[in-house]
Structure formats: C-alpha cells, structure tokens
Amino acid sequence: MADARAAALAALLHVDENEGFSNLVLDKTLARFALEPRDAALASAIFYGVLERRLTLDYYIGQFARTPIHKMTPQVREILRIGAYQILYLEKIPPSAAVNVAVELAKQNKAVKASGFINAVLRNLVRNREKLQLPDEKKNPLRHLSLKYSCPEWLISLWQKAYGAQCTGLLLDSLSEHPPIYIRLNNTKGDEEYLLRRMMEENVKVNTITWIPHAAVLEASGSVSSLDSFQEGLFHVQDLSSQLCATLLEAKPGERVLDVCAAPGGKTFTIAEQMENSGEVLAFDQYKGKVRLIREGAKRLGLTCIHAELRDALRPEKPLECADRVLCDAPCSGLGILRRKPEIRYKSPSALDSLPDLQYRILSKTSELVKSGGVLLYSTCTLNPAENGEVARRFLEEHPDFVPRALHLSQGMRRAIEEPENEWTLMPHVHGTDGFFVASFQRL
Numbered sequence: 501m502a503d504a505r506a507a508a509l510a511a512l513l514h515v516d517e518n519e520g521f522s523n524l525v526l527d528k529t530l531a532r533f534a535l536e537p538r539d540a541a542l543a544s545a546i547f548y549g550v551l552e553r554r555l556t557l558d559y560y561i562g563q564f565a566r567t568p569i570h571k572m573t574p575q576v577r578e579i580l581r582i583g584a585y586q587i588l589y590l591e592k593i594p595p596s597a598a599v600n601v602a603v604e605l606a607k608q609n610k611a612v613k614a615s616g617f618i619n620a621v622l623r624n625l626v627r628n629r630e631k632l633q634l635p636d637e638k639k640n641p642l643r644h645l646s647l648k649y650s651c652p653e654w655l656i657s658l659w660q661k662a663y664g665a666q667c668t669g670l671l672l673d674s675l676s677e678h679p680p681i682y683i684r685l686n687n688t689k690g691d692e693e694y695l696l697r698r699m700m701e702e703n704v705k706v707n708t709i710t711w712i713p714h715a716a717v718l719e720a721s722g723s724v725s726s727l728d729s730f731q732e733g734l735f736h737v738q739d740l741s742s743q744l745c746a747t748l749l750e751a752k753p754g755e756r757v758l759d760v761c762a763a764p765g766g767k768t769f770t771i772a773e774q775m776e777n778s779g780e781v782l783a784f785d786q787y788k789g790k791v792r793l794i795r796e797g798a799k800r801l802g803l804t805c806i807h808a809e810l811r812d813a814l815r816p817e818k819p820l821e822c823a824d825r826v827l828c829d830a831p832c833s834g835l836g837i838l839r840r841k842p843e844i845r846y847k848s849p850s851a852l853d854s855l856p857d858l859q860y861r862i863l864s865k866t867s868e869l870v871k872s873g874g875v876l877l878y879s880t881c882t883l884n885p886a887e888n889g890e891v892a893r894r895f896l897e898e899h900p901d902f903v904p905r906a907l908h909l910s911q912g913m914r915r916a917i918e919e920p921e922n923e924w925t926l927m928p929h930v931h932g933t934d935g936f937f938v939a940s941f942q943r944l
C-alpha cells in the first residue's frame with residue numbers, strides 16, 4: 501500500500517513540475533510502478549482526490565502549519581496533501597496509517613528533515629478534524645465556495661457572471677463527480693446488436709445510451725486499450741459531448757470533410773463512421789506526434805476514408821480544395837473537462853486571455869475552406885463565453901458570406917442556457933456530458 505502513495509506522490513510532483521495532463525501522467529506513473537490492481541486503484545484515487553481538493557486541503561493544512569504552503573518544498577507540500585486527503589476523505593484508511601505513511605514518504609523523498617513537521621501537522625489535523633470549518637458563507641461567499649469546491653475565485657465569478665448563481669452552484673457540485681467511460685460503437689464493423697454481443701462475450705459490461713445512436717457506456721476497470729474489442733476497432737473512447745458535436749456536422753457518405761484541429765482524432769473517427777467510411781475525411785493537426793495518433797486510431801478502426809496530415813491551421817503551407825463540411829475544434833482553456841483533468845482549474849486566469857483571439861483567427865482562416873452552401877462547425881470543450889458565443893458572434897459579424905445555421909437538436913439534447921439557435925452549450929449537470937460548446941454556420 502505504501503507504494504500506492506509513492507506512485508501518487510511521483511505523479512503529483514510530475515504534474516507540479518511539468519504541468520503534464522493528469523491522465524497521461526498517471527498512466528505513465530502507474531506503468532512505471534507496476535502496482536497490483538488494488539494499489540493502482542488507491543494511487544489513482546489519491547492522485548485525483550488531491551488534485552480535485554487542492555485548495556481545500558491547503559486551507560486546512562494551513563491551519564496547523566506555521567510555514568505557509570507556498571514556501572514548502574514541492575515534496576513536503578504534496579506529502580502533506582496526500583496525508584490530509586486520506587485523513588479527511590478516505591474513510592477506509594485509518595488516520596494513524598495515513599500519518600505514518602506520510603512520514604515514511606518524507607524519509608524516502610528528500611524530505612527527512614521535514615518528517616517531524618509533517619508528523620506534527622497531520623497529527624494535529626487528525627485531532628481537530630471534527631472542528632474544521634470553512635470561511636463564513638455570509639461574510640465571504642466567494643471564498644466559502646472556492647474552498648468548499650476547491651475552485652479558484654476567478655473561475656466561480658466568471659461562471660456566475662456568465663451562467664447565473666444557481667447554474668454555477670450546480671456546475672460546482674458536478675466537479676467532484678467521476679464521469680463514466682463513454683464509447684462510440686463503430687457502425688462500420690457491424691450493427692449495434694453484433695458489436696454489443698462481441699463485447700459481452702469478452703465479459704465487458706456495456707450499456708447503450710438511449711438518446712444517442714451508437715453511444716454506450718463501459719463499466720470497465722483496468723485498461724480499455726487491452727480489450728480485444730478495442731484492438732479490433734469495435735469502438736473508440738469518446739465523451740458524449742464530442743460524439744454529439746461530431747454528429748451535428750451532419751456529414752453524409754461520399755462527402756468531402758475537413759477536420760482542421762483533429763488530434764487525437766475522436767471526432768474525426770465519429771464523422772468517418774457516420775459517413776460509413778465513404779467519401780474523404782482530411783484530418784489535420786499542428787504536431788507530428790499527434791498526427792500519428794490519428795493515423796493509428798483510423799487504422800485500428802478500419803476507417804480508410806481518413807487521411808491525416810501535418811498542417812498548421814493558421815499558416816498552411818499548401819492550398820486545399822474546399823469541402824462540404826469543415827470542423828474547427830479549436831484549442832481552448834478546457835474549463836468544461838475539469839471532472840477529467842482537475843488540474844486545469846489551477847491555471848492562471850491570464851492563460852485564458854489570448855485564447856479568444858487565437859480561436860477567432862483559426863476559425864476565420866478555416867472558413868476559407870468551406871464550399872459555397874457548405875457547413876462550418878466551431879467547437880470547444882470549455883465553459884467560457886469569451887471563447888464560445890463571443891467568438892461565434894464575432895465571426896458572423898466579420899464574415900458576411902456566412903450565416904448562422906440552426907442546430908438540429910433532437911430529444912434529450914435540451915438547452916442549458918438561452919442562446920442563439922446555431923449555438924449549443926452542454927453542461928455536466930444538465931446533459932451528463934463534459935462542458936462543451938458548438939456553433940454552426942453556413943457559407944452563402
């Protein structure tokens with residue numbers, strides 16, 4: 501069990517130092533530590549728990565530590581967070597064991613001198629945990645919410661202004677939910693009944709999502725990619741929001757479709773499947789390694805209509821023939837996927853400043869690739885009006901050759917907020933999906 505904490509610590513330090521995406525960092529660390537499944541599950545729970553609760557944990561640690569948290573070494577800080585998380589949130593772990601393992605971790609991780617300090621802080625936390633209180637809700641409502649949900653004040657203010665207090669409360673509640681593994685069944689490999697039977701024969705528990713054709717939810721523990729059904733390309737993993745986005749492009753068999761920010765390729769695959777692997781889907785990304793991921797995925801899924809190439813959407817080297825439909829799934833702040841990548845919320849708000857302009861420039865440049873009468877879809881996985889509706893409306897204002905194209909939202913695809921007919925904002929607490937935004941345009 502000690503190794504579970506050591507793996508969690510290594511992964512947390514990696515996120516601190518390199519700002520790597522949590523899911524990738526954890527996968528690599530678990531592979532390196534080669535833990536038993538039970539220990540890997542504990543390491544994963546502690547890693548995500550500490551990331552999700554960082555502000556709350558720091559607040560409580562701060563009540564018992566004389567050294568301010570930002571002055572501690574990264575090792576001491578993360579060991580204290582790991583200890584505090586187990587003491588406050590993991591009922592099955594005896595508090596004394598959490599303290600002892602923290603002290604051991606300190607000894608093994610260049611923090612021997614701090615082991616007494618860590619012991620004292622955590623023992624104080626254990627003794628006082630029934631008396632812990634958040635800042636007064638009435639006197640300081642924003643700070644209260646921020647520490648209750650471990651969400652920075654700037655983000656809560658942004659959401660309150662954009663979506664109202666009630667919606668923000670529900671959004672904050674949704675942050676601690678752990679989203680299931682959604683998959684997209686590959687209709688080009690057989691009908692749904694056949695695909696589900698194949699997966700069940702492999703003892704995979706899978707249930708279809710009634711309101712989205714070809715969508716399903718996996719009850720899998722362990723590595724999805726090691727399943728035969730995955731290797732044979734019967735499905736790819738994709739959140740429902742991305743599946744819906746790809747289908748809203750309404751691509752038809754035989755058409756020419758471009759996906760200009762395509763890696764790792766989830767939406768490209770769903771589009772190609774919707775086109776029954778007929779026609780052409782040109783998928784681009786700015787990074788070589790990422791283009792390789794699209795190619796590998798397309799090959800595994802048997803989607804031969806996909807051609808993936810390196811291409812910078814802002815500074816393309818070669819001209820391209822226009823297409824019937826073009827997807828612009830732009831880089832964004834990712835505020836819609838905090839349930840999956842909790843660390844995103846701790847980025848500095850200034851990291852958001854340059855995004856709307858970048859997104860607008862990518863969308864404008866991409867619009868040149870749409871045929872007359874063709875469709876352009878803009879999307880992000882964020883909940884931030886400056887990157888969503890404001891970019892979409894600026895685009896329409898400055899591109900008179902494009903008009904808004906109403907989205908065909910079927911049953912179950914209800915609206916979370918008031919917005920124009922060509923836009924759709926998805927929210928975890930309303931749709932059970934990641935937070936997401938789609939806007940559709942048509943070229944005259």
Ligand SMILES: C[S@@+](CC[C@H](N)C(=O)[O-])C[C@H]1O[C@@H](n2cnc3c(N)ncnc32)[C@H](O)[C@@H]1O
Nearest residue numbers: 761762763764765766767785786812813814829
């Ligand atoms: C939101 S992700 C795309 C996700 C993808 N559509 C999917 O469903 O799997 C944005 C992608 O845009 C790429 N990107 C960012 N700037 C780009 C540019 N100027 N040209 C091409 N690709 C770019 C990033 O490398 C990243 O892979």
